[in-house]
């Protein structure tokens with residue numbers, strides 16, 4: 111932990127220097143800084159070297175800027191526009207918003223943000239075993255966590271969402287990652303994640319907002335959620351990224367309970383985050399929507415299957431149950447020893 115802080119300290123100095131030079135010579139495309147002068151003040155975020163997306167006040171007033179603004183609207187008020195009763199199209203199967211998971215409209219560090227997303231697509235996706243464009247990846251989330259039907263790739267809404275994601279990552283070099291665009295790391299305990307312990311953590315720290323039965327809480331006119339559901343028929347689908355225990359635990363560590371946890375100061379320990387993610391994703395006690403088209407299996411090339419995906423076959427010898435709940439260390443060690451990919 112101390113070592114990590116020192117590392118950030120050094121990094122921040124370098125970033126700060128770069129920023130000062132950038133602002134003097136007026137380089138707009140300076141990585142890790144926004145292009146407006148007021149964003150050049152050193153906040154906690156950029157001191158830690160984390161990517162700072164441009165400020166919304168800098169969205170240009172031209173046709174592209176209009177698309178960016180509409181895309182941001184769609185990401186934040188998704189159900190209103192494209193939900194089951196959507197005003198411009200009926201694509202989603204539930205009333206969640208993109209921003210329920212891509213927190214703050216995809217601008218929060220370590221919260222499934224879109225910092226480097228545009229810079230990294232098209233890319234190979236193991237689950238489909240093919241190269242997906244960014245628009246196809248957006249449809250992945252519409253079909254899976256949202257249990258919806260894909261939007262036409264050339265629809266105004268799709269173009270708007272992709273434009274917004276591109277604008278957010280304006281300062282990210284093509285093909286690169288930036289600090290803060292992935293989830294916080296989790297240190298694995300020697301034991302499996304424990305859904306029973308997770309249930310107790312949930313009751314104490316999560317149920318007040320997400321509900322005793324994980325059902326979430328509607329907003330005033332039930333058009334979307336004040337607190338999104340975590341399981342049940344309107345929650346994210348089985349097989350979608352958040353239905354994987356490690357993927358979810360890493361998000362929870364940095365972001366939940368809301369208003370209490372931050373990536374700089376997580377509220378739960380790594381073990382507790384894993385336990386509560388195991389509880390949420392335990393199919394023996396919680397139902398959630400299933401993939402509609404089962405004719406195409408996920409991860410047809412299972413060498414690229416995420417370790418915490420909970421259905422075999424696998425390239426290693428561990429059970430589906432161990433892949434779901436752990437202990438994860440032996441799987442990682444086995445894979446390394448056999449020169450197999452370690453994918454989360």
Ligand code: HEC
Nearest residue numbers: 188206207208210211222227247248251255271346351352
């Ligand atoms: C229930 C949670 C959830 C909802 C709702 C959701 N997503 Fe996602 N989305 C995820 C997760 C988890 C990932 C994988 C992130 C990772 O691997 O770090 C993801 C990944 C993505 C990616 C790829 C990001 C990258 O950098 O590779 C895009 C693009 C995306 N989502 C767009 C959307 C859009 C647009 C919506 C709304 C229509 C949406 N998502 C709704 C959870 C969600």
Ligand code: HEC
Nearest residue numbers: 210211213315316319336337338339340362366367368386
């Ligand atoms: C004070 C209310 C509050 C508490 C307490 C809280 N959350 Fe959340 N949670 C939210 C809100 C609001 C969102 C939507 C994202 C945002 O706006 O921050 C969210 C989003 C989520 C999501 C992603 C969206 C989804 O529905 O799948 C998960 C997972 C989650 N919370 C898990 C937890 C867990 C686990 C705990 C307890 C450790 C917890 N939350 C405690 C308010 C809360």
